[in-house]
Amino acid sequence: MVESVRVHADAAVTVSCAFSGALGSAAKIDLPFTMDVSRGDPGELRGLSRECSRAFSVGGEFHFEVVDRIPEAQGLKSSSALVLSAMIGVSRLLGAELEGEELLRLCAEASVRLGLSVTGALDDLSAIYYGGVSVTDNASNRIIFTDRMPDLPVLVVESSDRRISYSARVDEYRKMRRAWRAVENLLMRREFLEAMVIDGYLCSLIEGSDGDAISTMLLNSATHACQSGKGPAVVGVFRNEGDMERCASILESKGRRVKRSRFKNSGIWVEHI
Ligand SMILES: Nc1ncnc2c1ncn2[C@@H]1O[C@H](COP(=O)(O)OP(=O)(O)O)[C@@H](O)[C@H]1O
Numbered sequence: 001m002v003e004s005v006r007v008h009a010d011a012a013v014t015v016s017c018a019f020s021g022a023l024g025s026a027a028k029i030d031l032p033f034t035m036d037v038s039r040g041d042p043g044e045l046r047g048l049s050r051e052c053s054r055a056f057s058v059g060g061e062f063h064f065e066v067v068d069r070i071p072e073a074q075g076l077k078s079s080s081a082l083v084l085s086a087m088i089g090v091s092r093l094l095g096a097e098l099e100g101e102e103l104l105r106l107c108a109e110a111s112v113r114l115g116l117s118v119t120g121a122l123d124d125l126s127a128i129y130y131g132g133v134s135v136t137d138n139a140s141n142r143i144i145f146t147d148r149m150p151d152l153p154v155l156v157v158e159s160s161d162r163r164i165s166y167s168a169r170v171d172e173y174r175k176m177r178r179a180w181r182a183v184e185n186l187l188m189r190r191e192f193l194e195a196m197v198i199d200g201y202l203c204s205l206i207e208g209s210d211g212d213a214i215s216t217m218l219l220n221s222a223t224h225a226c227q228s229g230k231g232p233a234v235v236g237v238f239r240n241e242g243d244m245e246r247c248a249s250i251l252e253s254k255g256r257r258v259k260r261s262r263f264k265n266s267g268i269w270v271e272h273i
């Protein structure tokens, strides 16, 4: 019997925020979120353990040890990484054969019940699970399509603020639903980086944004820079590592906290430990 597993997930950035009712989309980046899963006392994560028992119709409790964390409440998908890692870890512990979209739908339902997501965030779950970029309809919990992202460097600028998605002003996003048509059109043309920029701009109108970080990146060789959806983290895309490194040094000299990353096209994986 498997006693303990280690789940290797990562962060993702927002390509289209689904709060308005528009299609959701996220792209995976190489920023590790690692969780060990075993049977035992869940501590603070009792609700998550209960959701796993419910999903697999089993008794007992599960223990989750987060080894590498993603900065939380920044628009980098820490909550989806948490729920997905727990579910997939428990699935492997139990030898269950739940995989793919069915597993992701259970995660989406659990995320809403746990108060960690507004729509279930199938876009974020799918990007972390498959890698690359996912486009989803979160209202009907369906994946529309997945695709690969270009293998490019991505610089993440963290914020000292936190924005919890459950407290987002979703009514304001809904009022702006029509503005997201531009984002959806770009998604359908698979122009993901352009969609990401327009999405970040629209979210900024509601949430505000870190204009200094965005302009510093655009003035220093970023091909694209914007808030990651509702943010507050900001992301920039570069042609090569050298351009990213020069920009990262400039931001660091201004006292900004940055993480060097790149788009990631491989999926989540689990090892027995
Ligand atoms: N490692 C973790 N341990 C416990 N809770 C976590 C962890 N990571 C994320 N969370 C929960 O997820 C919330 C952040 O989710 P959310 O507001 O959707 O932002 P994001 O998913 O973009 O980071 C945190 O406030 C916390 O409740």
Ligand SMILES: O=C(O)C1=C[C@@H](OP(=O)(O)O)[C@@H](O)[C@H](O)C1
Pocket (backbone or CB within 6 Å): 014, 016, 017, 018, 019, 024, 025, 074, 075, 076, 077, 078, 116, 117, 118, 119, 120, 121, 123, 124, 164, 165, 166, 228, 229, 230, 231
């Ligand atoms: O809670 C949700 O349903 C969502 C949260 C957002 O992600 P972040 O919380 O990472 O900003 C958003 O981009 C996604 O489309 C849906």
